[in-house]
Amino acid sequence: MSSYAGYLIETLITLAAVCGLAVVVLVGARRLGLGRANGPIELRGHLPLDARRSVYLVQVAERVFVLAVGEAGFALLGELPSSELPAGEGASVTPKFGRMLERAITRAKAGREPPPQGGLP
Numbered sequence: 191m192s193s194y195a196g197y198l199i200e201t202l203i204t205l206a207a208v209c210g211l212a213v214v215v216l217v218g219a220r221r222l223g224l225g226r227a228n229g230p231i232e233l234r235g236h237l238p239l240d241a242r243r244s245v246y247l248v249q250v251a252e253r254v255f256v257l258a259v260g261e262a263g264f265a266l267l268g269e270l271p272s273s274e275l276p277a278g279e280g281a282s283v284t285p286k287f288g289r290m291l292e293r294a295i296t297r298a299k300a301g302r303e304p305p306p307q308g309g310l311p
Contacts, residue, residue: 234275235287256294268294
């Protein structure tokens with residue numbers, strides 16, 4: 191066997207070992223619950239606007255924050271009390287998301303600061 195074939199076999203075995211170790215670590219982390227939300231925070235809705243911009247509804251305790259996410263980071267569009275959101279999972283929230291976003295932006299205009307001009311960051 192040539193040195194090139196030996197090098198290729200050694201590289202493939204090392205790659206398989208690294209991939210196997212990654213799978214073991216990821217499965218172990220999932221079983222331990224690492225990376226999951228902990229505490230009074232929940233994602234209540236998500237509206238992708240394009241490939242790099244989205245609007246999220248994030249519930250923290252009794253408040254729901256409407257967040258714009260883009261290349262420049264996060265921007266707060268408005269807040270709602272959690273009592274104004276329909277009960278249920280995120281899928282049931284999706285059809286009414288536009289109305290809630292409009293309500294949050296209207297409150298932000300009437301309240302302390304206007305939403306960012308010219309679209310999302």
